[in-house]
Amino acid sequence: MKLSWKQLLIAAGLFLAGYFSFNGSAGAQALEKPKVSIAVGGKNLFYYLPLTIAEQLGYFKDEGLQVEISDFAGGAKALQAMVGGSADVVSGAYEHTINMQAKNQPIVAFVLQGRAPQIVLAVNNKTMPNYKTVADLKGKKIGVTAPGSSTSVMASYVLAKAGLKPSDVSFIGVGAAAGAISAVRSGQIDAIANLDPVISMLEQSKEIKTIADTRTLKDTNDVFGGPMPAATLYAPAAFIQKYPNTTQALTNAMVRALKWIQKAGPSDIIKAVPESYLLGDRSLYIDAFMKVRQAISPDGYFPPGGPDTALRTLKAFEPSLADKQIDLSKTFTNSFVQKANAKYK
Incomplete structure (x- = not known):
C-alpha cells in the first residue's frame, strides 16, 4: 500500500515528536553519549546534595541522560575510578583539577556545586x-x-x-x-x-x-583567605571536547537542581533524599542542612578568585607544586553554566 505525501509527513511528525519526548527536549537530540557514569565520594553528604537532587527529581532523565552513579569512600577514590576508566565524570572537589594538571592529566570542572567546602x-x-x-x-x-x-x-x-x-x-x-x-x-x-x-x-x-x-x-x-570552590562535576578535557552536548546536558540538570535547592524548604529536602541519608535523625539532618545551605552554589558559576585560592592552598603543603606552572584557566569553565542559566532562570 502506497502512502500519500500527507500521510508520510504526518508519520514523520509523529516519529519526531516521539523522539524528542523520549530524549526530554528537542535540544537533547544531539547527545553524543546518553549513558554517563559518574563517580562520587560520599554521596550522602550535603557537599554533593545537588547531585542527589538532580538524580532523585529526574533532572538527568529530563535532559535525555541515563546516569549511573557509583559511590566511593572519598573523592580521591572517585578520581581514581575516572582515571582508571570505570567512570566518565566525577562529582568531586575542584582542587583535583589542579593536582591532575600538575601530573599532565588535564581534567576540567564544568559546574560548581559548592561555593564553600563545608568541611x-x-x-x-x-x-x-x-x-x-x-x-x-x-x-x-x-x-x-x-x-x-x-x-x-x-x-x-x-x-x-x-x-x-x-x-x-x-x-x-x-x-x-x-x-x-x-x-x-x-x-x-x-x-x-x-x-x-x-x-x-x-x-x-x-x-x-x-x-x-x-x-x-x-x-x-x-x-x-578567599573564596574556595568545593564540589564540582569534572571530567577529562578530552571527554568535554568529544561530548560537548552531553556535558551541557549534565550541566543543565545540575543548575536546575541548584535552583531548586535555593527555593526548597527543609521538608522538601527530606522528601527528596533517600531515607538512609538521614542517619536515623530527621531533625538533626534539617539542622545540618540549615548550617550549610549558603555553602551550596546558587547558579553553578565558579567565583572570581576561587581557583587562585585553591592553588594557594595546595601550594602551602604540597612541595611538588612549587615548581609547576599551573594554568588555572584550563582547570574550569563557566561556558556550560552560562547556557544552563539561560535555560533555567
Missing part, C-alpha cells in the same frame, strides 16, 4: 580532652573521608598554617557515614575532618571540639 576539622574529646592548639595534633591520627580527598586537603592546610606538615600526622580513611562516627567513638582517631550530617551528629553529642569550620562563606574566607 570541619575537629578533635576527638575522648582521646584529646586536653587539646589546646593545632600543634597538639603532631603525631596524632586524623580521620578523613579518604587520603588525598578534599577533607585531607583542608586538614593539611590548617596544619600548614600552624607549622606542621602532612607527614607530621597519620591520615586514616574513615568514609563519610556511620563508619566515620564509629571511628571517633571507638577512639580509633584523635581528630576528624569530615562534613555534615556526620559532623552535626558528633557535635550534638559533644564528642568533638571544632578547630576549623568551612560551612559558611565567612568561615571559609577566615580559613582560606
Whole structure:
C-alpha cells in the first residue's frame, strides 16, 4: 500500500515528536553519549546534595541522560575510578583539577556545586580532652573521608598554617557515614575532618571540639583567605571536547537542581533524599542542612578568585607544586553554566 505525501509527513511528525519526548527536549537530540557514569565520594553528604537532587527529581532523565552513579569512600577514590576508566565524570572537589594538571592529566570542572567546602576539622574529646592548639595534633591520627580527598586537603592546610606538615600526622580513611562516627567513638582517631550530617551528629553529642569550620562563606574566607570552590562535576578535557552536548546536558540538570535547592524548604529536602541519608535523625539532618545551605552554589558559576585560592592552598603543603606552572584557566569553565542559566532562570 502506497502512502500519500500527507500521510508520510504526518508519520514523520509523529516519529519526531516521539523522539524528542523520549530524549526530554528537542535540544537533547544531539547527545553524543546518553549513558554517563559518574563517580562520587560520599554521596550522602550535603557537599554533593545537588547531585542527589538532580538524580532523585529526574533532572538527568529530563535532559535525555541515563546516569549511573557509583559511590566511593572519598573523592580521591572517585578520581581514581575516572582515571582508571570505570567512570566518565566525577562529582568531586575542584582542587583535583589542579593536582591532575600538575601530573599532565588535564581534567576540567564544568559546574560548581559548592561555593564553600563545608568541611570541619575537629578533635576527638575522648582521646584529646586536653587539646589546646593545632600543634597538639603532631603525631596524632586524623580521620578523613579518604587520603588525598578534599577533607585531607583542608586538614593539611590548617596544619600548614600552624607549622606542621602532612607527614607530621597519620591520615586514616574513615568514609563519610556511620563508619566515620564509629571511628571517633571507638577512639580509633584523635581528630576528624569530615562534613555534615556526620559532623552535626558528633557535635550534638559533644564528642568533638571544632578547630576549623568551612560551612559558611565567612568561615571559609577566615580559613582560606578567599573564596574556595568545593564540589564540582569534572571530567577529562578530552571527554568535554568529544561530548560537548552531553556535558551541557549534565550541566543543565545540575543548575536546575541548584535552583531548586535555593527555593526548597527543609521538608522538601527530606522528601527528596533517600531515607538512609538521614542517619536515623530527621531533625538533626534539617539542622545540618540549615548550617550549610549558603555553602551550596546558587547558579553553578565558579567565583572570581576561587581557583587562585585553591592553588594557594595546595601550594602551602604540597612541595611538588612549587615548581609547576599551573594554568588555572584550563582547570574550569563557566561556558556550560552560562547556557544552563539561560535555560533555567
